[in-house]
Amino acid sequence: MKYVDSTQVQKKMGSRLMANNLAKTLFFLSTLFGLLVLVVLIYRVLKDGLPWIDIDFLMNRLSTDPERAGIWGAITGTLWLMVVVAPVTMLLGIGTAIYLEEYATKGRISSFIKTNISNLAGVPSVVFGILGLTVFARTLDLGSVVLAGGLTMALLVLPVVVVASQEAIRAVPQFLREASYGMGATKWQTIKNVVLPAALPGILTGVILALSRAIGETAPLVVIGIPALLIPIPDGIFDKFTILPVQIYYWTIDSALVAEYANLAAATIVILLLVLFVMNSIAILIRNKFQKRY
Template identity: 55%
Template sequence: MARKRKNSLFHGIFFASTIVGVVFLVLLIGQVVMKAIGWLDWQFITSMPSRRPDASGILVGIVGTFYLMLITAPLTFIIGVATALYMEEYAKDTKLSRIIQTNISNLAGVPSIVYGILGLTIFVRILEFGNSILAGALTMTLLVLPIIIVASQEAIKAVPMAQRHASFALGANRWQTIVRVVLPSAFPGIMTGAILSLSRAIGETAPLIVVGAVAYIAFLPESLLDQFTVMPIQIYTWSSLPQEEFQNVAAAGIVLLLVMLLSMNAIAIYLRNKYQKRH
């Protein structure tokens, strides 16, 4: 009886805290949306940053974020999935592989600022990429790589061994089994890891500030070695300015960033579910 009461109390507290959290989240989003009304328009999306709130736009941040994801997404997906496949399908259960696995899991919890310092040391100074899009993208790749590796490993582990054995029994070798059996079955879970990793990359600020992403740029980057800024840094800059109108501009940027994140996640989830139904 005492255990049942404790469980009931725990579930009650959890339910109440969830309701309170949802309410506060809705109020916060509602407040941001109200501030953004009248400021989020086509002129805001297509304009450069300005010292005047009514003329300020987020185009440079959108282009910088796009270039950043254009490099980060394929690098993260290819390296992450390849690493997960090697660890699960090829690597033997040795002391070294267990140490590597433990380090990969631990890296997923390292503060993002540490990756920024690492990117500053390696990509900005040693490799001399400077405060460029390339340095920022490689830093973000290091940041989100453990997430997709761990998610991909769990998705690969979830594929039943019977499917592998059936493929081997039909004469397929290990690589054919991986390409035609393991990867199609694990693809929905791998997509989930990719969604989570890229969503985190789009919303990160601290590592890019350390690498050298600047707050104000009056030109669009033309190459991967140009200076850049991203939407979160631009929003943070606006929110820290004393003029009250810039708070509305920052709110418009927040709403636009939320729409981009939700749209990207919705498309990815749709593709994942569609692919899962086929298999």
């Protein structure tokens, strides 16, 4: 007795293969859908924005007149924001990662901190905005200045730095640490002189990705209270400020009133995407160039 009826199989084979090929085409098309959206999006933004970009657009202050409006205030605001976010998030992120990977005993406290960080990563950014508004802007009475926005943003991107640094530190092989101990180095000396230099490329990649997230984030800063009004160019971390995404936001919602504002928003998006592209390229370059495989 035959277990397989070959005529039956033959009859069904054609439709099964066809289903397979149809599905393959469908899967391929849906993968292309993402690519298509990306192309349309970039085409639209370039078409609307590119003609508006010139040196005046970059160097001018904000203005209600679309012809004279520029984003110099938003550019300096973004840079000042990074002056706060970068050191704070690096100190907190790398410190936490070192503690979790090198010092913490595998116990309740470290697993609690880890769960906490992964939950923090899932908190919507607008809720971080509320935290910043309540704690930094109002309770500490900083107002909606660079420092308040920067601290909020640093906490928001903290999980990115922690997770990337943890992975980088974990990838440093044990024999490097043992060699260092063997030569009489203490634990902290080993971390400082052996582990951190070896983990640096991975950590830097994480930091750059975190900063590029911070540069593109809008909601927390709108919540903290960046006004749509014309404000002076910020001179330090205690000044009021605006940043590129917030500028895009106000121009986009006002484009119902003045059509040219949509072009200004698109032009600002081009600049923002360019900045993010450069930062991500640097991150990828560091990852590919300096990351050692042991």
